[in-house]
Amino acid sequence: MLEIKNLHVKLADEDKVILRGLDLSIGAGEVHAIMGPNGSGKSTLSYVLSGREGYEVTDGSAKLLGEELLEMEPEARAAAGLFLAFQYPVEIPGVGNMTFLRTALNAQRKARGEEEVSAGDFLKLVREKAKTLKIDAEMLKRPVNVGFSGGEKKRNEILQMAMLEPKMCILDETDSGLDVDAMKLVSDGVNALRDAGRSFLVITHYQRLLDHIKPDVVHIMAAGRIVKTGGPELALEVENNGYADLLAEVQA
Amino acid sequence: MTIQQAKADALAARLGAGAEGQGGSTQQSWLGAAQAAALARVQGMGLPGKRDEYWRYTDPSTLNVPKALSAALFDNRGEPRPFSAVDRLKLVFVDGVFDPAQSDSLALEGIEIERLSQAAANPSHWAAGLYGTLEARGQTPVERPFAALNTAQADEGVLIRVTGKPSRPVSLIYLRKSVDCDAILHHLIKVESGAELTLLENGPAAARLSKVMEVEVADKGRFHHVRTQGRDHDRRAISHIFARIGAGALFKSFTLTANGRLTRTEAFIELLGADSVAHIAGASVGDGDFHHDDTVFVTHAAERCESRQVYKKVLKNGAVGVFQGKILVKQGAQKTDGYQISQSLLLDDDSQFLAKPELEIYADDVKCSHGSTSGAIDDTALYYLRSRGVPLKQAQSLLVLAFLAEAIAEIDDETIAEDIRGRLEAWLHRHEHAGNGQ
Numbered sequence: 001m002l003e004i005k006n007l008h009v010k011l012a013d014e015d016k017v018i019l020r021g022l023d024l025s026i027g028a029g030e031v032h033a034i035m036g037p038n039g040s041g042k043s044t045l046s047y048v049l050s051g052r053e054g055y056e057v058t059d060g061s062a063k064l065l066g067e068e069l070l071e072m073e074p075e076a077r078a079a080a081g082l083f084l085a086f087q088y089p090v091e092i093p094g095v096g097n098m099t100f101l102r103t104a105l106n107a108q109r110k111a112r113g114e115e116e117v118s119a120g121d122f123l124k125l126v127r128e129k130a131k132t133l134k135i136d137a138e139m140l141k142r143p144v145n146v147g148f149s150g151g152e153k154k155r156n157e158i159l160q161m162a163m164l165e166p167k168m169c170i171l172d173e174t175d176s177g178l179d180v181d182a183m184k185l186v187s188d189g190v191n192a193l194r195d196a197g198r199s200f201l202v203i204t205h206y207q208r209l210l211d212h213i214k215p216d217v218v219h220i221m222a223a224g225r226i227v228k229t230g231g232p233e234l235a236l237e238v239e240n241n242g243y244a245d246l247l248a249e250v251q252a
Numbered sequence: 253m254t255i256q257q258a259k260a261d262a263l264a265a266r267l268g269a270g271a272e273g274q275g276g277s278t279q280q281s282w283l284g285a286a287q288a289a290a291l292a293r294v295q296g297m298g299l300p301g302k303r304d305e306y307w308r309y310t311d312p313s314t315l316n317v318p319k320a321l322s323a324a325l326f327d328n329r330g331e332p333r334p335f336s337a338v339d340r341l342k343l344v345f346v347d348g349v350f351d352p353a354q355s356d357s358l359a360l361e362g363i364e365i366e367r368l369s370q371a372a373a374n375p376s377h378w379a380a381g382l383y384g385t386l387e388a389r390g391q392t393p394v395e396r397p398f399a400a401l402n403t404a405q406a407d408e409g410v411l412i413r414v415t416g417k418p419s420r421p422v423s424l425i426y427l428r429k430s431v432d433c434d435a436i437l438h439h440l441i442k443v444e445s446g447a448e449l450t451l452l453e454n455g456p457a458a459a460r461l462s463k464v465m466e467v468e469v470a471d472k473g474r475f476h477h478v479r480t481q482g483r484d485h486d487r488r489a490i491s492h493i494f495a496r497i498g499a500g501a502l503f504k505s506f507t508l509t510a511n512g513r514l515t516r517t518e519a520f521i522e523l524l525g526a527d528s529v530a531h532i533a534g535a536s537v538g539d540g541d542f543h544h545d546d547t548v549f550v551t552h553a554a555e556r557c558e559s560r561q562v563y564k565k566v567l568k569n570g571a572v573g574v575f576q577g578k579i580l581v582k583q584g585a586q587k588t589d590g591y592q593i594s595q596s597l598l599l600d601d602d603s604q605f606l607a608k609p610e611l612e613i614y615a616d617d618v619k620c621s622h623g624s625t626s627g628a629i630d631d632t633a634l635y636y637l638r639s640r641g642v643p644l645k646q647a648q649s650l651l652v653l654a655f656l657a658e659a660i661a662e663i664d665d666e667t668i669a670e671d672i673r674g675r676l677e678a679w680l681h682r683h684e685h686a687g688n689g690q
Contacts, residue, residue, distance in 0.1 A: 052635050053635065073643075074639050075643045078640055086636070092636065092651070094654025103642055104641050104642050107641045107643060108640075108641035111641065
């Protein structure tokens with residue numbers, strides 16, 4: 001599904017190198033988790049994959065279903081099936097949440113040569129998906145993320161994911177700012193989307209999210225590289241012992 | 253030559269041009285008397301010059317010249333006209349002259365509509381003694397010579413007296429056929445106590461338009477006004493609203509301005525009765541050789557009134573936007589709630605927004621806020637939209653419309669608001685790429 005090879009990235013307007021030869025391979029239907037200390041480059045990886053400006057790829061490649069992502073515009077990556085659930089979902093005053101969802105859905109369909117969804121069908125679909133995420137009609141009417149609580153913003157991200165049905169989902173610290181109940185709700189939303197044809201990359205600091213969204217593979221990232229890869233037990237090890245021991249072991 | 257002499261000379265030259273018909277009515281009629289009084293007013297002022305503080309950001313010279321400069325007629329390529337979806341009573345003016353053949357019958361329940369030139373013959377007409385007086389009040393504290401000149405010269409326009417709640421809006425449509433004619437229109441609207449009117453205006457009117465609209469809203473009256481100024485790019489226009497608002501009354505006005513080499517839109521609004529509301533808003537979009545000026549003066553002279561000024565401008569390719577807005581709170585106007593926002597979205601580095609927000613407050617228990625900003629499209633929001641699959645141009649349009657939303661929200665009628673949104677969307681679509689097609 002996603003094949004990242006030797007990815008090197010620096011900040012576009014500074015000489016700061018963030019990713020230093022990152023390799024990652026995620027198969028169809030798999031759930032991978034990336035953990036790592038602050039500043040290891042986890043969020044940068046998600047931004048670079050989704051096409052945010054301000055980063056310069058100096059080497060390497062990232063392919064989604066064989067297509068080079070790094071050469072595409074952000075909207076083309078989305079149409080190709082990539083979705084990033086933001087750590088800090090963006091507030092857009094003046095754009096209604098419904099308008100936003102429908103515009104995005106139809107733009108992707110158009111880009112793929114599919115027919116646009118009618119207003120009626122869209123409404124039915126969004127109501128059904130919103131209900132399971134406990135998103136009420138009021139939240140759908142409001143401007144995108146404006147006045148939403150931290151939990152509401154994250155639920156709104158998952159709603160977008162459910163509507164857009166991407167193939168490769170990246171969740172960037174989706175657990176940050178969530179209470180226990182909200183985390184369960186969001187995780188249930190994600191688990192409902194797990195499918196043989198859909199893969200997930202879950203970026204998190206805490207093992208707790210991984211109790212809800214059970215990963216197949218766990219990676220530890222440090223200084224812009226994957227330094228260790230293992231099963232779900234690796235996340236428990238981090239939870240119990242912290243990164244220090246683990247990183248010392250890798251460096252040794 | 254002194255500045256004052258230059259202003260007087262400019263006025264003399266403009267008055268001397270004659271072709272635009274000056275004070276057509278006889279001195280004996282109330283209209284003639286109003287014209288003579290206004291002529292004396294404007295002769296005391298002369299026409300504005302660049303040195304005038306009120307004209308610092310907008311060069312009045314093309315408004316001053318004796319004859320209108322020619323302006324190419326705009327071909328709208330068969331696009332639907334503004335407000336097509338609204339059931340309304342249509343009054344059509346061609347090159348500034350009322351055209352009964354294209355207009356609907358003036359009869360409508362709850363409202364009296366007459367042509368200015370015809371009403372002037374009736375000495376006991378309700379407009380006698382009111383016509384021109386709101387404009388005259390609006391000459392202090394700041395002189396508005398073009399408004400006085402308009403009153404001195406106009407003999408075309410409509411007089412509207414609203415006594416009930418007419419079933420449909422009145423729609424003034426200003427068509428143009430001549431490439432270089434002036435149009436001078438002066439309307440007077442009186443909304444009686446408890447009555448309600450929605451007034452729509454659209455169209456470019458002339459190569460050069462001078463328009464005054466005096467609006468008196470009596471206690472508990474309600475007045476809604478929505479206009480679009482026409483897309484003829486070469487046209488020039490100066491228009492004024494003078495409004496006097498009674499107790500517990502509502503006044504709402506929204507203006508859409510797209511294109512236009514020079515458009516100055518002035519409003520002078522007085523809240524004279526307690527508990528009344530006045531909202532005035534504008535959205536303007538300009539690409540290239542575009543200069544648009546909103547000059548607004550709101551006076552709170554009674555307790556517990558609310559006023560809002562909401563102006564949004566989208567500028568590209570060297571377009572210039574001007575906002576001069578003032579809230580004056582008089583002594584005794586306690587519990588005033590005044591709000592003013594003027595913002596520009598600059599789509600490139602060449603465009604310019606000049607803003608002069610002012611507050612002048614003589615009461616001690618008031619809430620007044622004002623803000624003015626200039627900025628570019630928010631990159632983070634743009635990235636967020638694109639990351640969801642919305643193509644760049646579409647995402648930009650969405651964000652531009654979002655920027656304008658606060659001004660459009662001042663339109664109460666959803667069908668009309670949707671019409672305005674559609675027009676802005678179409679404009680943005682046409683102006684996605686460089687160059688200033690219309």
